[in-house]
C-alpha cells in the first residue's frame with residue numbers, strides 16, 4: 104500500500120509526487136490525462152505507482168488515505184471530489200494544493216466535514232522547480248488532519264536558512280488558500296515594481312540588457328536579495344533562440360494572469376484594505392492589454408541620468424518592496440479579524456523565507472518584527488522598517504519624479520510613495536469628501552472635536 108496519493112500529474116503534481124517519493128514515502132499518482140500517468144510510469148520505481156483508474160488509485164492507498172489534488176482550480180476540483188467521494192472512507196484526508204479561491208475552500212471544507220472526510224486547503228508556491236526540490240506550503244483546514252500529514256509535508260517543504268521547514272498550520276477552512284492568495288498579490292506587486300525599475304534603468308539610464316542584468320545581480324547580493332530580483336537578472340541576460348537579440352526585447356509587453364492577484368483585490372474591496380501597490384500591479388496587467396499601440400506618442404527624451412540613479416533605484420526598489428509586503432500583511436490582519444482566524448504572522452513570514460516565489464532576505468526582518476510584536480498593526484511601525492522608510496524615502500521620491508519627467512508610468516512606485524505619505528498622516532483631506540457627501544446626499548459625518556453623527560443644512564429648501 105502506498106502512503107500518499109497525488110491526483111493531477113502536470114507541471115506541479117508530477118514534481119510534488121517525485122518530491123514526496125524522494126523523501127522516503129511511497130506515492131501513487133493518477134490523472135485523467137493518461138499520458139501524464141505514462142510519464143510517471145517511465146520512472147519504473149516501486150515507490151512511485153502509476154494508476155489508471157479512480158478505483159485503482161484509491162485502492163492503492165493505505166488508510167486513512169492522504170490524497171493531494173494538484174489540478175486546475177475551480178470546477179475541476181469539485182468534479183474530482185465528486186468522483187472520489189463514493190470511493191473514500193470516513194477519516195480519509197483530501198488536500199487541495201491548487202490555487203483555489205478561498206471561498207470555494209470554505210464551502211468544500213463544510214461539505215466534506217459533513218461527510219466525515221477531512222479537508223485541507225493548501226497553498227503551494229515555488230513553481231515547477233520548487234515543487235520538486237522544496238516548495239513553501241500554506242495548509243489550512245482541519246488541524247487534526249494536518250497533524251497526520253505534517254511529517255510528509257515537513258519533509259517535502261523547502262527549508263529556511265536556519266533549517267526550519269517552510270510549512271506550518273495556518274488556520275481553519277480557507278485560511279491557507281487565503282494566505283497563498285496574499286502571497287500571489289505580493290508577488291504581483293514586487294514583479295510590477297521591478298518592471299518599473301527596469302523601465303527607468305533602460306529609458307533614463309540607457310543601460311543595455313547585459314548591464315541591467317549585472318545591476319540586478321549586484322542588488323541580489325545585498326539587502327534587496329530576492330528570488331524575483333535574481334530571476335530578473337537571468338531574464339535580462341537570456342539570448343533569443345530565433346534572433347541574435349536578447350529575448351526580453353521580443354517578449355510582447357502584455358501581462359497575463361490566472362487571477363489570484365485579482366481575487367486579493369476583490370477581498371481588499373470587501374474588507375476596505377488599502378493595498379494600493381498590489382491593486383496598481385493588478386491594474387497594470389489590465390493596462391498592458393488595453394494600451395493603444397497603433398499611434399504611439401513620441402517618447403520624451405529624458406535628461407541625462409543623474410550619477411546616483413542606480414543607487415537611488417536600489418533604495419526605491421527596496422522600500423517599495425517593503426510596502427508590497429506590508430500591504431499583504433495588513434490585509435491578512437484585516438481578514439483574520441473579519442473571518443475569525445488566528446493567524447501567526449511570524450510563522451507566515453518564515454514559511455515564505457525559502458521555496459516560494461516571494462522569498463527574500465527582507466522576510467527575515469518581517470519575521471523578526473512580528474516575533475518582537477505579534478500585534479504589530481503595520482510593518483512600518485516596527486523600528487527596522489521605520490528606519491528603512493527614513494533612509495529610503497527621498498530616493499523613492501526622486502525616482503518617481505525622474506520617471507514622471509521622462510514620461511515613464513510608475514503605478515506601483517508612485518502608489519508605494521503615496522501609501523507611505525498617507526498611512527501615518529493625520530491630515531488627509533477626506534473631511535472634504537465627507538462634507539461633499541453630506542451636502543449632496545445628507546450622508547452625515549463625524550466631527551473631530553466631539554462624538555456623534557452630524558448633518559449640516561447646507562442650503563435653503565426652495
Ligand SMILES: NC(=O)C1=CN([C@@H]2O[C@H](COP(=O)(O)OP(=O)(O)OC[C@H]3O[C@@H](n4cnc5c(N)ncnc54)[C@H](OP(=O)(O)O)[C@@H]3O)[C@@H](O)[C@H]2O)C=CC1
Nearest residue numbers: 111112113114115116136173174175176179201202227230
Ligand atoms: N504552475 C505553477 O507554477 C503553480 C501552479 N499552482 C497551482 O497548482 C495547480 C496545478 O497547476 P499546474 O501543474 O501548473 O497545471 P494546470 O493548472 O495547468 O492544471 C493541469 C492539471 O489539471 C488537470 N485537470 C484539468 N481539468 C481537470 C478535471 N476536470 N478533472 C481532473 N483533472 C483536471 C489536468 O489534466 P488534463 O491534462 O487532462 O487537463 C492536469 O493534470 C493549479 O491549481 C495551479 O494554479 C500553484 C503554484 C505554482
Ligand SMILES: O=C(CO)[C@H](O)[C@H](O)COP(=O)(O)O
Nearest residue numbers: 228229359360361362363460
Ligand atoms: O501561484 C503561482 C506562483 O506563486 C503561479 O505561478 C500563478 O499562476 C502565478 O499567477 P499569475 O498566473 O496570475 O501570474
